[in-house]
Amino acid sequence: MxxxxxxxxxxxxxxxxxxxxxxxxxxxxxxxxxxxxxxxxxxxxxxxxxxxxxxxxxxxxxxxxxxxxxxxxxxxxxxxxxxxxxxxxxxxxxxxxxxxxxxxxxxxxxxxxxxxxxxxxxxxxxxxxxxxxxxxxxxxxxxxxxxxxxxxxxxxxxxxxxxxxxxxxxxxxxxxxxxxxxxxxxxRARNVVEKAIRAILIVAASIAILTTVGIVLSLVFNTIEFFKLYPAADFFFGTTWSPSFGGGSELGVLPLLWGTLYISVIALAVAVPIGLFAAIYLSEYAGPKARGIAKPLIEVLAGIPTIVYGLFALLTVGPLLVNVFGSGGALGVDWMSGASSVTTAGLVMGIMLIPFVSSLSDDIINAVPQSMRDGSLGLGATKSETVKQVVLPAALPGIVGAVLLAASRAIGETMIVVLGAGAAARLSMNPLEAMTTVTAKIVSQLTGDADFASPEALVAFALGMTLFVMTLGLNVLALVIVRKYREQYE
Incomplete structure (x- = not known):
């Protein structure tokens, strides 16, 4: 059947x-x-x-x-x-x-x-x-x-x-x-049904927890297998990424981490100011009609597939930057040789992250009690002073959470990086050069008929574990910041 x-x-x-x-x-x-x-x-x-x-x-x-x-x-x-x-x-x-x-x-x-x-x-x-x-x-x-x-x-x-x-x-x-x-x-049917419903809810929560545990364990065990085949010191401190399935691979993670962090920093430099200012305007200054139009339009950005952002970076933003910074460009310099670069991916990724920062920050700012605003205005503060001295400090823990969520999203992004940043694993300070990230190399190492007993395939799990630890560190940092400011305002 x-x-x-x-x-x-x-x-x-x-x-x-x-x-x-x-x-x-x-x-x-x-x-x-x-x-x-x-x-x-x-x-x-x-x-x-x-x-x-x-x-x-x-x-x-x-x-x-x-x-x-x-x-x-x-x-x-x-x-x-x-x-x-x-x-x-x-x-x-x-x-x-x-x-x-x-x-x-x-x-x-x-x-x-x-x-x-x-x-x-x-x-x-x-x-x-x-x-x-x-x-x-x-x-x-x-x-x-x-x-x-x-x-x-x-x-x-x-x-x-x-x-x-x-x-x-x-x-x-x-x-x-x-x-x-x-x-x-x-x-006593009600007692039995309520116990059954509670058991179902416990099972649902357990599935979510066990799924997380299973993901972590799969990463841990495969990472251990990788380090049995490849030295951990060469992986964490190596400055060359040159995998070769025929042997003789150099699998240093530092170039990948540098590209990941570099692109993420540029993306956050674009998304955080724009998203935060948009949230302040929508929650404190915009009228109901303007808010009803602007907020949905901003959130539309979150619904665009990342492959579309990648194509936008490759076909529009990259060539635009080449026309400015490339040879024969508007500035008359030769700083950028191709459309793929850290700046290309960072700018487009920052645009993608704007609704994450804006929507969450808007909700957090709106959750600040109106009595705090009224007290500040009653003491003679202006609207802008109230926002700067009262509302934003009170909402800071939530805003930090929104920024770290955007940072985690940036670190885990793949398609924009593949199409906009290139595939070159290098350590460079030039934001107009092509680089790559950890997520892009995870995809490339697991693409094709790879032998999972080889370090060239198992390195993908070590890269994934590295990203997991980085994200966990961001969350711990967020908790420290939130606790510090909550003690000040509660």
Missing amino acids: PLLWLVLIVLALGVVGYGLGRHKAMTSADGDVRHLHSLPVYYGTNVSLFVVVPALLVMVAWLIVQPIVINNSVAADIPASAIPESSTLGLVMSDVRRVADGLDLAVTQGALTSAEASGLQAGVSDVRAILADVGVALGSDVSATTLSAAQEYRAMASTANLAMTALVLGLAIAGFVYAYGRTNKDF
């Missing part, structure tokens, strides 16, 4: 359970709500929760575990002699899964019957053609071992899906029978 149908059936059973549970509770109270311990909605919700939640949880867990179990089982049956010298078991299993998916797709589209897909003989010349007809492209011919393993993979997946369908529907029905059977006017 298709997964979507299974989910819809479980949800439909939940809706039916809600109606029947509510009806039974009202019937046991002779139709008088006053005789019920809880409101009728709680009785229906109780039955619905017992139908839907256990079934869907088991289904999600099954979908996570099933591919791992089947993959390991099929991989164990592939003899080592069947793996080519230029390949690995992981690559062979990738072909096995693609062939299995292709056979399923061929059956779905009517190109093969299920019996034909299971009975194809290894080495049949038209297997590759059949898969090509349904849009499955393979990098190599289908070997006897691959086809046999794919048929085994497909059979095990089909059996597992059938078992999952039976188990999920069985749990849904069992949940309905259990919850419906104990539904009566004296049942």
Whole structure:
């Protein structure tokens, strides 16, 4: 049974359970709500929760575990002699899964019957053609071992899906029978539903926390593997970035960090003053009509895809800077040889960050109590003096948070850097030269058929861990600043 149908059936059973549970509770109270311990909605919700939640949880867990179990089982049956010298078991299993998916797709589209897909003989010349007809492209011919393993993979997946369908529907029905059977006017349905809702909220919060933990652990473990293959001192203090998948790589991170920080500083130098001044105008000076027009227009900048900003940097801002600072330009100097430069990326990234600073700062400034403004004006201060001496100091912790959020966004930006800053990893003070950042090199090191056992691929995780530590340091700094000023104003 298709997964979507299974989910819809479980949800439909939940809706039916809600109606029947509510009806039974009202019937046991002779139709008088006053005789019920809880409101009728709680009785229906109780039955619905017992139908839907256990079934869907088991289904999600099954979908996570099933591919791992089947993959390991099929991989164990592939003899080592069947793996080519230029390949690995992981690559062979990738072909096995693609062939299995292709056979399923061929059956779905009517190109093969299920019996034909299971009975194809290894080495049949038209297997590759059949898969090509349904849009499955393979990098190599289908070997006897691959086809046999794919048929085994497909059979095990089909059996597992059938078992999952039976188990999920069985749990849904069992949940309905259990919850419906104990539904009566004296049942404390409200208590059960509230406990269930609290458990769901705890699970949701735990998923967010565990996701963060999982991301960090994946970075940590792969970074450790990288430092087993490449010296940490050369990575952190090396001044040359020259990866080579053939060996002899120099993977010094300093040029990448310098490019990242240089571009981020220029971006913040553009975004912070403009965004902060815009926020002050919108919150303190603009009328309702002007605010209603200006604020949405500023926030439109946040909705523009970063690839569009990158193209804007490459096709508009870069050539404009070349016309000013390049040879034959307006200034008559030869400081800029190409459109890609730190300044190009920094200016465009700063424009992108304006709504982050402006919107958050505007909300923070509006949250300052009006009584503080009234007290300042009552003492004879002007509007500008009130903003400078009262409002901004009171809102400073939130403004610092907005600036650091923009800084984190700048450090993690990729597309604007790739198109606007270039790909040269160098240590230079010239803002009109092309440089690159950590994020751009993470993408380049993981692009293509990279061997994840090589330091040239694992270095991407070390770069990611470096960015994580930098961002964490920014957050700690923000907490220190916020606490200092909150002690002063609270």
